[in-house]
Amino acid sequence: MDLWFTESDMKTYGLVFKIKKTLYVGKSKYQTVAVFETVDMGRLLVLDGLVMSCEYDEFAYHEMIAHVPLYTHPSPENVLIIGGGDGGTVREVVKHDIVKSVDLVEIDEEVIKVTKEYLPILGSAFDSPKLNIHIGDGIEYVKDTDKRYDVIIVDGSDPVGPAVGLFSESFYRDCYERLKEDGIMVAQTETPYDVNLRVHVPQIYKNIRKVFPDTRMYIANVACYPSGMWSFAFATKKYDPIKDFQGVRYEKDGFKLKYYNDQIHKACFILPNFVRDFIDG
Template sequence: MNLWFTEYYENDTALSIKIKKTLYSGKSKYQKIDVLESEQLGKILLLDDLIMLTEAHEFAYHEMIAHVPLFSHPEPKSVLIIGGGDGGTAREVLRHENIEKCVMCEIDDMVVKVTKEYIPSVGSQFDNPKLELLFKDGVKFIEENTNKFDIIIIDSTDPVGFAEGLFKQKFYQSVYDCLKEDGIMVAQAENPYYYADIQKDMFNNLKAVFPIVSMYLSFIPFYPSGMWAFAFASKKYKPLEKVKYDDIKKMENELKYFNSDIIKSCFSLPNFAKKVL
């Protein structure tokens, strides 16, 4: 059979991937969850019929959301991940030996269970003793904790439904309060081709709270347009100001996307993306 999965975007475009079969299909309290097996890209995780990752290319997302802040902070020891239920961000955070504790706060335990069973290459660190896994509302968790973390990573879905609150100014103020005095926050930030209006609101909300706010890019074939943005917000450190290039060199051979040249260049934006800021 000639089977294809198609994700339709809001601007009359779409992405199609040829698949072999459906490995899992279910519905949690929060969302529909599917795992497909593709012809060329390995397994695919869908949430509400949107592609969250392909096994072949997930590194372009997870390495960039984790290593940019971790190598930009002089001495990170504590990390909080909000969302990140597939486990890929935690996997990358825990490559850093200096991390003493990584807390992952994911609202939907079924995403963790499904990924751990069907895509173990991504959800490989759920049993790591440094990882504290909580199934809670990330907004409430951050509101209840202050001055706790060196790095906070917001690995969320799009700003709709239960994830909408993760893009509001009130939430970013709670993130600011939850960070230590020299903390850094990074969040997935859509893309400037298709979602410039969402980005403008997001970055305006961030700039109302943080003194240092910037955007950086990764190139991920399974996300709309192939260009994906991340928000970098810091209390103290500017992008590239404290990068630990020697430490990056030690890790580069383990990675598929991130390296010392990438961190130098990823904050370089095309003019149309600069206008978002």
């Protein structure tokens, strides 16, 4: 029997994965959570029919959303992660000795539970002593908290369903307010290349740019996302990702990473013309 997974929002173009086994399907308060065993790309975490992470290439997304801001800020001691319930971003952030505390605000407790049980590669850092997990709405959290952060990482799902508010101007404004005066926000900002999904991207950048004085896009290649090109917004009050790259710390840490390196840190900000025109046009 051949079982193929296709994303629920696939209109005219997209990826399909051959599946060996359905490991888990459950309905949480917010969404349908599923884990599939693919034939040769490891396990796939799927929320409401959309691929969140695939064991084969999750390192690309998670290394790039974490290390680009953390190797730009000279002392990222306090980090806030909004979303990120699959644990991949936490895993990369807690690697940094300089990071003293990480707050993770995930709306859906089920995602954490399912990841812990079925995706240990992703969930390996949930027991870090630096980590505080808050189950709740990230939008409410940044509105209400008194804490101030060096780095905020917005690792939400797509701008449909529970995560739609994570792409609004008011949310980005609250993030701005919760950052220290030299803080950096990085947010996943969908794909600028997929013919159907790219429609969201220009408005996301307009929203962030109304709030932050300097916002740039950087990109990473993620095989399990349609078109293979994924983008992130680097929104900063002060530090420049190129000029302020923390090369000495990067060398000293010497992490064994699969995607990110010191040259990628700079090259990822170089955009093909059509992408630049798409967000700036």
